[in-house]
Amino acid sequence: MEGNTDVTESKPTHCKHFVTRKKRYCRMTVKEGEQYCGEHQSEDISKNHDDDNNESQKRIVCPLDPKHTCYANKLKKHLKKCNAKPADTVPYIHKNINAGKVDETNVKTRNLSSIPIEYLLEVISKVNKIHNDTIKNSLIEKVRTHVILEEELSKPEYGNSTRKHLLQTSSILGLMKEYNLLQPETCYVEFGAGKGKLSFWVSKALENLEHLSSSVLLVERASHRHKHDNKLDKTTGHVIRIRADIANLILSEVDIIGKSKHVVGLTKHLCGDATDLALRCLTNCQETGKDIAGVVMAFCCHHRCQWSPYVGQAFFQEVGLTKSDFDVMCGMVSWAVCGTGKSREHRQQSEMNINQNARY
Structure with missing residues (x-):
């Protein structure tokens, strides 16, 4: 050089x-x-x-x-x-219309370490007894699939996480088909729609059945990018997205609901007490005379539930559970998903050993 x-x-x-x-x-x-x-x-x-x-x-x-x-x-x-700009005044928004009786004493965090162990054991004993006596025999497990997602699920480039969500969506659509919920003149309302992946496949399933008189309404309080409903034809007016908190939503006042003969409520991983808000929203809509043909819900984040909007208060009181028991139960539910306490490397090595042994 x-x-x-x-x-x-x-x-x-x-x-x-x-x-x-x-x-x-x-x-x-x-x-x-x-x-x-x-x-x-x-x-x-x-x-x-x-x-x-x-x-x-x-x-x-x-x-x-x-x-x-x-x-x-x-x-x-x-x-x-700007995402912080005030929402325009619309007839379907009314503050806390679905929130139940607002209680300022709602517990925001559940620190079980501060609760006496005797009380924890008492709540566990109550829950086990109620489950065995009242709930256990009424639970039915059904996993279904829908043909509309077969091609998507066959793509080799998808990882486990993507496939998991596609399988869940396929099962939801399969259950809707089994219970005859995919029908004409129906508005499918997805609460907490996020990016609209569930609504996207519901819309595709309706097109496949030529139920062009049906519509899809996405309800979401946040503003997401890369929304799946943008890939659908919105010029027909059959796919509508509104930005609203479920707690404040008067469903019967939404134009597309008024034009539909039936309503089906849908959720996929609706977080915490948002499930209760959605159920109360649908109930309030039904009381106006609208036909709620069915509800298909997948829950998540039970630890974020709150007593005020909880729709099962009457059942709790019937079986002898209190608001304090409810708060303890919300803290306990995380035990099912909090892991083993072992490091990620140890878990990955254990999975590798299991997979290796399965080959022989």
Whole structure:
């Protein structure tokens, strides 16, 4: 090689904002000549962006939500799409209409370590007895599949997590078919729709059956990206998404519900007391005269349930369980999924040994 030219690679400069909660500096990289990343540039406004020439680079705190910032010269555009903007007044929103009797004493966290062991054992004994005497013989396990997902499930590129969700969706659709819930003139309401994966396949199943008079309504309080319902034809008006908290939703006031003869409620991994809110929402809708043809629900996160919206209070009182028992039970449910306490490496090695032994 000719010459000894030194090539010095410039290392990326990181944001100088100190994140108090994490006790470290922000790890985002910054533009050349800047000290802060886009999110934390507001820290540097007074020092570097007071002159009018830098207005295009100036960031200010969002007036709707002080937790984030935006460019000053794009504030008007940002306010139109900011997730914190107030919702438009619509007839189907009424504060806490499905929340039951609001109780300010609801327990937000369940710290079982502070509860006497004698009381824990007493609650466990109650639960076991009620299960054996009242519930055990009424439980039926059914796992079904639906033909609409066969091709998707056969794709080799999907991992275990994706396949798990597809199998769950297939089973939900299979149960809907078995109980004749896939029918015309029906609005399928998915509560807590998220990205709309369940509604996507419900819509596909309806197209396959040519139930074009049916519709799908997605209810979600958050604003998600990459929504699956965007892949469906929304020009027909058969797929509608509304942004609403289930606690505040008057289902009968939604236009698409009024145009449908039947309503079917759907959930997949609806978190905690959102399941109770959805059940009360459907019950309130039924009381207006609308036919609730069926409900298919998959629950999750029982530890996040609350006593106020809980629809099973009458049953608890009937079998001798109290609100305190309810809170203890919500703390105990995590025991079923909290793992073995062993390290991830140990679990992975155990799985490898099991798989290896299964081959021989």
